[in-house]
Amino acid sequence: MLTMTNISKVYQTEKVQTHALRDFNLQVNEGEFIAVTGPSGSGKTTFLNIAGMLENFTGGQYMLDDVDIGKLNDNARADLRNQKIGFIFQGFNLIPDLNLYENVEVPLRYRGIKAAERKRRIEDCLEKVGLGSRAKHLPQQLSGGQQQRVAIARALAGQPRFLLADEPTGNLDSLMARQVMELLEQINKEGATIVMVTHDPELARRAPRNIQVVDGKLADFTLYQSREAVLDTANDNKMKSAVEA
Amino acid sequence: MFVHYLDLAWRSLKRTPLVSGLMVLAIAVGIGITMTSLSVYHMMSMDPIPEKSDTLFAVQLNTMDEGNQWWTDDDLPQQITYKDAMALYKADIPAKKVPMMRTGFTVHMNNDQVKPFLEGTRVTGRDFFSMFNVSFKYGDTWTQNQEDTIAPVVVISEQLNEKLFGGENSVGKEIYLDDNSYQIVGVLNNWDIHTKYYDLTNGAFNNVEAVYMPITQIPALELPAWGNTNGWKYEMIDSYQDRLNSETFWLQFWSQLDSPDEKIAYENFLTAYLTEQGGLGRYTREGVSFGLRDVNGWLEYNNVVSEDNRILVGLSFLFLIVCLANILGLLLGKFLRRAPEVGVRRALGASKRDVFKQHLVEVSLLGLFGGVIGIGIAQLGLWGVRESYSYYSALATMDLSMLFAAPVIAISACILAGMYPAWLVCKTQPAIYLKTQ
Numbered sequence: 001m002l003t004m005t006n007i008s009k010v011y012q013t014e015k016v017q018t019h020a021l022r023d024f025n026l027q028v029n030e031g032e033f034i035a036v037t038g039p040s041g042s043g044k045t046t047f048l049n050i051a052g053m054l055e056n057f058t059g060g061q062y063m064l065d066d067v068d069i070g071k072l073n074d075n076a077r078a079d080l081r082n083q084k085i086g087f088i089f090q091g092f093n094l095i096p097d098l099n100l101y102e103n104v105e106v107p108l109r110y111r112g113i114k115a116a117e118r119k120r121r122i123e124d125c126l127e128k129v130g131l132g133s134r135a136k137h138l139p140q141q142l143s144g145g146q147q148q149r150v151a152i153a154r155a156l157a158g159q160p161r162f163l164l165a166d167e168p169t170g171n172l173d174s175l176m177a178r179q180v181m182e183l184l185e186q187i188n189k190e191g192a193t194i195v196m197v198t199h200d201p202e203l204a205r206r207a208p209r210n211i212q213v214v215d216g217k218l219a220d221f222t223l224y225q226s227r228e229a230v231l232d233t234a235n236d237n238k239m240k241s242a243v244e245a
Numbered sequence: 246m247f248v249h250y251l252d253l254a255w256r257s258l259k260r261t262p263l264v265s266g267l268m269v270l271a272i273a274v275g276i277g278i279t280m281t282s283l284s285v286y287h288m289m290s291m292d293p294i295p296e297k298s299d300t301l302f303a304v305q306l307n308t309m310d311e312g313n314q315w316w317t318d319d320d321l322p323q324q325i326t327y328k329d330a331m332a333l334y335k336a337d338i339p340a341k342k343v344p345m346m347r348t349g350f351t352v353h354m355n356n357d358q359v360k361p362f363l364e365g366t367r368v369t370g371r372d373f374f375s376m377f378n379v380s381f382k383y384g385d386t387w388t389q390n391q392e393d394t395i396a397p398v399v400v401i402s403e404q405l406n407e408k409l410f411g412g413e414n415s416v417g418k419e420i421y422l423d424d425n426s427y428q429i430v431g432v433l434n435n436w437d438i439h440t441k442y443y444d445l446t447n448g449a450f451n452n453v454e455a456v457y458m459p460i461t462q463i464p465a466l467e468l469p470a471w472g473n474t475n476g477w478k479y480e481m482i483d484s485y486q487d488r489l490n491s492e493t494f495w496l497q498f499w500s501q502l503d504s505p506d507e508k509i510a511y512e513n514f515l516t517a518y519l520t521e522q523g524g525l526g527r528y529t530r531e532g533v534s535f536g537l538r539d540v541n542g543w544l545e546y547n548n549v550v551s552e553d554n555r556i557l558v559g560l561s562f563l564f565l566i567v568c569l570a571n572i573l574g575l576l577l578g579k580f581l582r583r584a585p586e587v588g589v590r591r592a593l594g595a596s597k598r599d600v601f602k603q604h605l606v607e608v609s610l611l612g613l614f615g616g617v618i619g620i621g622i623a624q625l626g627l628w629g630v631r632e633s634y635s636y637y638s639a640l641a642t643m644d645l646s647m648l649f650a651a652p653v654i655a656i657s658a659c660i661l662a663g664m665y666p667a668w669l670v671c672k673t674q675p676a677i678y679l680k681t682q
Contacts, residue, residue, distance in 0.1 A: 049676040054592055075596045082594025089679055093589045097256050109249060110594035154593070166679075 001162065001193055002028040002051065007060035009046050009216070020046040021216040024060065028195060030161075033188040035207035036197045043216040044197045045166055051195060052085050052164045053077040064162075082111050086155030086192075088184075090167035092147040094139040100126060100150050101135040107158040125153035129183065145176030152183055156192075163187065165196040169203060181206060246599075247606065254607035257583075264579055265611065268572050272615025275568030276655045277622025282554075282561040284627060284647045288640040289450075290550045293440045294378060297501075298540035301376060302508070304333065304498040305536030306519060309477045310529045321536045322475060323547065324446065324494040327463070332518070333498055334370060334460065339511055341376050341501040344460055345369035347447055348468040350422035352405070352456070359409060365471060366399075366422070366456040367444075368463055374400070374433070376501050377443060382406070384416035384431035391430070392459040400431040405455040422456065425466075439640050440549060442540050444497050446472040449549045450640055463489075470495045492527075500537075512537065569662040572611075576666040580604060587670050588678030600671035608663030609656045616655030620648060 007024040010017055020043045028034060038044050049055040050062065053069060062069040067080065086107075087093075094103050101122055108118045126132045129149035131142075139147050148168060155163055165184065169177035181203055188194050196207065204210050211218055258265040292298050305321040306329055315322050325333075330344035346368055353361035367373070371386045383406075387398045399420065406415050406429075419426045436453050462468060467485040474495040482488050502508040512535075519533035538546055587600050595603075623643060630641035643651075 045676075049679075052592065054676040054679070055674065075598060078591070078594055078596035078599070081592070087592045087679075089592075091679075093585075093592075093679060095586055095589060097260060106590065107593040109246065110590075110596075110599060112246075158594070 001030045001065060002026070003061075003063045004051075005061045005063075007047075007050065007062060008058045009043070009050060009055070010058045019216050021050070021057070024213075024216065024218055026211065026218060028193060031188070031191060031193055032209055033185070033194045033207045034196070034209045034211060035204035036195060036211050036213060037199070037201065037204045038213035040199075042213045044213050046216075047213060048164050048166050048195065048197050052087060053081050078110075082107055082158065084161050086158055086160035086163045088148070088151050088155050088163065088165040088168045090170040092139070092144070092151045092171070094147055094150055094154075096139055099136050099138055100131060100142075100153075103139065103150060104154045104157045107154065111158060121157050121159075122153075125157045126150075128156065129153045143176075145172050145179060148172060148176070148180050149183065152180070152187075156187065161191075161193060163192050163194045165194065167198055168196060169198070169200065177203070246602075250603045250606035251610065253603060254610045257579075257607055258610065261579060264575055268575050268611050269614045269618060271568045271571050271575075272612060272655055272659060273618035273622055275565035275658070276616055276619025276651055277626060279558075279561040279565045279654065280619060280623035280643065280647060280651045281626035281630070281641075282557045283650075284623065284643045285630065285637065285640050286550065286554050286558045287647055288439045288642065288644070289554060290544075291439065291644075292541055293438050293442045293544075294540055296378065300501055300503050301540050302500050302502055302511075302537045303540075303543045304500055304515070305538070306515070307530070307534035308492060308519070308522065308528050311531060313477045315477075317546070319534075319536065321534065322477075322494045324473065324475065324496055325498050326492055326494055327489045327496055329522075330496040330498050331460075333500075336514065336518075338514055339500050339502055339507055341372045342499065343370035343373045343376060344496050344498050345373065345444065346463070346468075346496045347444060347454065347471045349471050350456065352409075353421045354409060355421045355426070364405065364456055365447075365452075365454040366458060367454040368458055368460055368468060370460050372501075373457065374431075376499065379436050380434045382432045382434045383414045384429070387430050387459055392461055395459065395461045395465045397425060397427045398430045398459065399427040400433060400457040401429055402433050402453070402455040403435045406432045422458075427458070439642075440544065442544055442549075443499060444472065445543075445547045445549065446497070449544075449547070450637065502537075508537065565658060569658055572659065573662040573665065576608065576663050577669070580666040580670040584670055584673050585678040587673065588675035591675035592679055597671040601667050604667035604670060605660055605663060608659040608667070611663075612656035612659030613652055615659065616652030619655055620651045623651065 004024055004026045007021055008019065009021040010019050024047065036044050036047065046055065050057045057070070064080070065084065069077065072080065095106065098106070104122045104125055105118055108121060113121070123132060123135070126135055129152055131146060131149055131153065134142070139150065142150065168184065169180050172180060177200070184194055184196065185206070198204050294301065304325065305323065306325050307321050308326060308329060314320055317323065334342060334344045347365055348368055349363060349365045351361045352364045353359055371389060371392050373379070374381070374386050382403055386400060387396065391398050399422070401415070401420070406412060409415070409420060410418065415429050415432060418429050420429060421427070438453060440449055441447070441451055441453060464485070472495065474493050476491070476493040478492060480491050480493070482491055500511060502511055515535045516533050519535060522528070523530055523533070590600060620643070627641040627643060630637050
């Protein structure tokens, strides 16, 4: 689905050249749930922005569903982003003047979906995140966890095949973080491919696949299985005890 | 999507009422002042009789000796002599032509109910009204016989009829001009022209006359001209007859030429006439020189719209630019503060073009509000001009085209001012703002 080959990103100022990504290679398959970890400034968000076509890359090749992103102009990228990618941000990034219904409606409007279809999708998505009854509320009338759920509903409304989440639980307490994580897992089970940047090793471990970015490179590449999956497949008590511990 | 953009624009304006109000005020003041001067200019330069302005021609004849110069570009006097005016009037061609001059009388009813007052009077041919599309409320123009026999008849304006007869049909009734009584043969409908193109010697924007009488009254009453009388050589003028026979220029002359062929025929006629007059020893001049200018050509030739007016319009547009510069600054601040929201929209699928259009709709809405309020300010300005200078009463008005032009100019100006801020905000990298919100 997503293939990055030798992707590099250089931020150039008059005196300094900063390599945010270098020789970055990654393949993401349909239906995967990947957690991206790494220290601050390692290039996680840059990778996510490039994956979401919010930033240009300096070198390399990025293919999304066999489309060479490097060859697309801004409008084509916006169309592709709108059709295939959903974003969930750490700061929720809801538009404060718009109520929940209108916030979820934003990507659908840019896609040119008719009003009746928009209404159906918005109501479905808000219902899915448990906020169907609050459609007319403004974002500031909700808690952080609820706002993040609205952001997830907004990301889902466009029925994206690829969900990019940048520290989606970073501003939430542990209870809300768990709820959001469970929601993401459910979405993944329903077929969406998710790439989630996180600092939280606990959350990262819940993702079946985990990659690490250090100094702009994919330094480590570890395949985790979720705790439940390991427990299911563990065939001796010693291993089960180790996992549970 | 346009309606959605309008909705977003309206919300944005409501979110920042002070800044939005300042911008609307700035554009309204700029538009108000610009439209005030532009409206006056527009009325001044507008074709006063568009339905036939290209068939009415002011006639100029050069009947001066060789070597004499006039202050016009082509050395042609704007008026002609009485004897030329009458000769051209009596000629067979064209079918419709009129000599004319402005004079004036004390108007009264020979009773103590109407206080005598002074009124400008146009002395002209009976075809004046049909040539210049002046319609009658009651009666008609005087007959050829009445003109030939110097009958004491007049046509009066609707306003004068209202003043003297309360607006009722006064045809057949008498009024007094100085010491003589005149029978009214016609009452005009309201004739409101913004430029008095048929006689520019008394000011291009003065009101039309209230009384009209046959041209044959000039020698009969020895009427003085309420306008320019210009000579080019020394002449002893001791009597009115001397004045009539003199080479001084004091009458205007208009001909209606309905086709190019008629114009060519009339040019040939004028050539022959001037050749004949030269041959009679009236003046010494090689060749002939005359002018035939249609209404718009005549207005341009006489600089009816002066350079000052053009400069004034230019200055008012400069003022509008200053207002726009202020708006541009405010828009920059407003739009760039919204960059994080734009970042979100871009991430959710908005193209740069979508963002650009959204912001242009917002500035257009500002322009629309500014334009509508600007019309109010312009009306106030025009009212001030009318109150200050009665001379401008017909000019200081806003016609429909100007009413529609005001919001169009305002919106265009706002779009112009808003393009840079909109472009700036749409080209910002969304990634920068998504993390920092």
